[in-house]
Amino acid sequence: MFTKILIANRGEIACRVIKTARQMGILTVAVYSDADAESLHVNMADEAVYIGPSPSKESYLLGDKVIEAAIRTGAQAIHPGYGFLSENAEFCRACSDNNITFIGPPIPAIEAMGSKSAAKSIMEAADVPLVPGYHGDDQNPAIIKKAADEMGYPVLLKATAGGGGKGMRQVWSEDEFDEALAAAKRESLSSFGDDTMLVEKYLTQPRHVEIQVFCDNHGNAVYLFERDCSVQRRHQKVIEEAPAPGMTDELRSKMGESAIQSAQAIGYQGAGTVEFLLDVDGSFYFMEMNTRLQVEHPVTEMISGQDLVEWQLRVAAGEDLPLSQEQLKINGHAFEARIYAEDPNNDFLPATGTLNFLQPPIESENVRVDTGVRQGDDVSVFYDPMIAKLIVWDENRDKALQRLAKSLMEYRIKGVTTNIDFLYNLATAKPFVEADLDTGFIEKHHDLIFHKEETLLNDELPIAALYLVLAQKAQAQSKANNSKDPSSPWHQNNAWRLNEANLHRFEIEHNDVIYPVSVEEKRSGNSAYFMISINGKTLDCQGRIDGEQLFANIDGYRFNATIGENDNHYSLFRQSGVFHFSKVSPDLGQADDEANAGGLTAPMNGTMVSLLADVNEHVEKDQPLLIMEAMKMEHTIRAPSAGMVKEFYFTAGDMVDGGAELVDFVASTDEGA
Known part of the structure; x- marks a missing residue:
C-alpha cells in the first residue's frame, strides 16, 4: 500500500x-x-x-x-x-x-471512453444497447444536421470529449439547430480543447440511471448497484438517490451485467460509472462511461456500507476487490443534494461572495456533509460554485426523504445566494415524493417547485405577514428593554393613532410581485391578536416567535413553521415547501427601480467569449449579442428589444467585472413616437 x-x-x-x-x-x-x-x-x-x-x-x-x-x-x-x-x-x-x-483506470480505457462517439462504437460491438444517433468522424455541420433531421426532433447534441453538461444542447426544432451546434462547439472547445460533436435522439421521458462498477487488476469485476440521477438542470444533476425507485431485481441484474460488460470491453480497472437512459417501457440505452469517481458516489457508499475511495486505493495498489458480487447487499435508501452558490430564480446563475455564516446540519450516521469550505471562505469565480454535498440515509425512501427535507431546513448559509430553498421545495414536491421522475422533472413541475401556484400564495402570504409583524414588535420590545426609558412612546410599536384603529401598513415582495399588507392590532383581555388583510383576504392571526420557530394560529388553525433570514430576505419552511419573501423598504421607490432597470451588464465576473453582432447593425428583440463565460458556464446576452448596437466595450478574451456595462445599445422607437 x-x-x-x-x-x-x-x-x-x-x-x-x-x-x-x-x-x-x-x-x-x-x-x-x-x-x-x-x-x-x-x-x-x-x-x-x-x-x-x-x-x-x-x-x-x-x-x-x-x-x-x-x-x-x-x-x-x-x-x-x-x-x-x-x-x-x-x-x-x-x-x-x-x-x-x-x-484510476489504465490509459487505453480512458482513451476509449474519452470520445463519446468512439465509446458508442465500442459498446455497439459489445452488444450494449445504444440510443439511435450519429457518432461519425465527419464533422461537417451539414452532415450532423442531416442526421438530426432524419432521426427527427428533439435531438441532443453532445461534445464527444464532454461531461458535466458541458458542450451539450437540446434542440427542439430544425430552426434552432445551427445556433445550438455553434454554441455547443464553442463550449466544448473552451472546456475540453475539442469541439467534436455527436447527435442522438432525445428521449422525452427518460430516467437517468447509472451503475457503479469496480474492476481490479486480476480480472474481477462487480457492480455496486444503481443511482437515479434523473433530476437535473442544464444536464447537471441536482438530487441523486440510491437505489433507483421502482427498480426490480431482474432489471437491476440486467443493467448491472450490461455495465460490467461495458467495462470489460475496454479492459477497465478501478472505479467507473456506466450511465444509461431508462425508458418508461423498461428498455435502457448506454449513454457514456465516466472513467473516474462520480460526484454522487456517497449515496452508493451509504447503501452498500463500502468506502469507494478505499476501494480505489486498494485496487491501484494491486490488491483484489474487497468483496465479490454475492457479498454486496443493498441496505436502506440514500439521497444526495448538491448545495450550490447559485440563484434558481435567475436561471440558476452561479453566485460569488463570502460565506459570512455557514451552519450545516449536525452530522450523524444518517446525515453526512461533504464540503471543501468553511465559514468566512469565498466562493470564487474561478471554479465550480458547489459549496457542499448533503447526503442522508434511512431504512427506506420515505424516511430518507423526510430526513433530507429536515436537513435542508436546518442548513443555514449567509453571504451568497444558494439553491437550498429550491432543493427543499423539490424534495417536498408531491411528484418527487411519489418518485414520478424523469430528466425533464424540473421543467415539468416548475410552478410547483417555485411556489407560483395561487393556492400556496393564499396559505403562505398571511404567515409571512404575521411573522414580520411579530418580528417588528419583538425588535421594538428589545429596544425598549435596553433603553433608559422603557415606557417612552418612541419604543412603542402598536401603530397607535388618536381616535383611529391601530393600523400597520407595509408591503411584502414574493417572486417580484408586491403585496400590500394592512394589519389592525386588537386586544382580548391580556392577549393581543391581529386582523391581517393581504391578497384579498382578512384573517384573525395570533402567534409568537422563539428563535427560528414561528408558532401561529390563523383563523383557528394552529401550526408551527421555521423561518430563515438572510439580509432581509426570508425563507418560510413548511411541509408543503419553502416560501421566499422580503419586506419592501419604504425608501425604495419607483425612481430607484427605473434607475436600475434594463442595462446590458455582465451578470458576474467572467471572460468575453465572442461578439455575435456588428457595430451599427440593427438587431431584433432577444437576438444574441455576445457570449460570456463564467464559473464554467456560458452566458448569452440578448437584445432587450429591437435596436442597434453602437459599441461593444470589450473584445473576445477580455476579463469582465460583474455589473460592467457591455454594450452601448440604442432601442428602436416607433415612427411618430
Whole structure:
C-alpha cells in the first residue's frame, strides 16, 4: 500500500480523499492555486504545493506542475478526484513515465471512453444497447444536421470529449439547430480543447440511471448497484438517490451485467460509472462511461456500507476487490443534494461572495456533509460554485426523504445566494415524493417547485405577514428593554393613532410581485391578536416567535413553521415547501427601480467569449449579442428589444467585472413616437 499520495484536485473531493487516506494511515499532499492558498483541503493535507494562479488552466489543469509536485514530495500515487485531470490520458501517461501510480483506470480505457462517439462504437460491438444517433468522424455541420433531421426532433447534441453538461444542447426544432451546434462547439472547445460533436435522439421521458462498477487488476469485476440521477438542470444533476425507485431485481441484474460488460470491453480497472437512459417501457440505452469517481458516489457508499475511495486505493495498489458480487447487499435508501452558490430564480446563475455564516446540519450516521469550505471562505469565480454535498440515509425512501427535507431546513448559509430553498421545495414536491421522475422533472413541475401556484400564495402570504409583524414588535420590545426609558412612546410599536384603529401598513415582495399588507392590532383581555388583510383576504392571526420557530394560529388553525433570514430576505419552511419573501423598504421607490432597470451588464465576473453582432447593425428583440463565460458556464446576452448596437466595450478574451456595462445599445422607437 502507498505511504503517501498527492490529490490533484481541490474543494470537497480533495477533502473527501484526504479523510479516507488518513483513516488508512496514508500521508497526503495537496496542490493549490492563488485562490485556494488558505482553503480547507490545503489545511487538511499533510503537505501542500503551490502550482499557479487562480484560473484552472494556469494551475489545476497543468499536468506537468502536478507531476513536479508529486516528485518533489515523494508521493507514490496521484488521486485525480473528478474533473480537471481525472480523465486526461496524457496526464495518466505522464504519471506512468515518472513511475507514479495513477489512481484510476489504465490509459487505453480512458482513451476509449474519452470520445463519446468512439465509446458508442465500442459498446455497439459489445452488444450494449445504444440510443439511435450519429457518432461519425465527419464533422461537417451539414452532415450532423442531416442526421438530426432524419432521426427527427428533439435531438441532443453532445461534445464527444464532454461531461458535466458541458458542450451539450437540446434542440427542439430544425430552426434552432445551427445556433445550438455553434454554441455547443464553442463550449466544448473552451472546456475540453475539442469541439467534436455527436447527435442522438432525445428521449422525452427518460430516467437517468447509472451503475457503479469496480474492476481490479486480476480480472474481477462487480457492480455496486444503481443511482437515479434523473433530476437535473442544464444536464447537471441536482438530487441523486440510491437505489433507483421502482427498480426490480431482474432489471437491476440486467443493467448491472450490461455495465460490467461495458467495462470489460475496454479492459477497465478501478472505479467507473456506466450511465444509461431508462425508458418508461423498461428498455435502457448506454449513454457514456465516466472513467473516474462520480460526484454522487456517497449515496452508493451509504447503501452498500463500502468506502469507494478505499476501494480505489486498494485496487491501484494491486490488491483484489474487497468483496465479490454475492457479498454486496443493498441496505436502506440514500439521497444526495448538491448545495450550490447559485440563484434558481435567475436561471440558476452561479453566485460569488463570502460565506459570512455557514451552519450545516449536525452530522450523524444518517446525515453526512461533504464540503471543501468553511465559514468566512469565498466562493470564487474561478471554479465550480458547489459549496457542499448533503447526503442522508434511512431504512427506506420515505424516511430518507423526510430526513433530507429536515436537513435542508436546518442548513443555514449567509453571504451568497444558494439553491437550498429550491432543493427543499423539490424534495417536498408531491411528484418527487411519489418518485414520478424523469430528466425533464424540473421543467415539468416548475410552478410547483417555485411556489407560483395561487393556492400556496393564499396559505403562505398571511404567515409571512404575521411573522414580520411579530418580528417588528419583538425588535421594538428589545429596544425598549435596553433603553433608559422603557415606557417612552418612541419604543412603542402598536401603530397607535388618536381616535383611529391601530393600523400597520407595509408591503411584502414574493417572486417580484408586491403585496400590500394592512394589519389592525386588537386586544382580548391580556392577549393581543391581529386582523391581517393581504391578497384579498382578512384573517384573525395570533402567534409568537422563539428563535427560528414561528408558532401561529390563523383563523383557528394552529401550526408551527421555521423561518430563515438572510439580509432581509426570508425563507418560510413548511411541509408543503419553502416560501421566499422580503419586506419592501419604504425608501425604495419607483425612481430607484427605473434607475436600475434594463442595462446590458455582465451578470458576474467572467471572460468575453465572442461578439455575435456588428457595430451599427440593427438587431431584433432577444437576438444574441455576445457570449460570456463564467464559473464554467456560458452566458448569452440578448437584445432587450429591437435596436442597434453602437459599441461593444470589450473584445473576445477580455476579463469582465460583474455589473460592467457591455454594450452601448440604442432601442428602436416607433415612427411618430
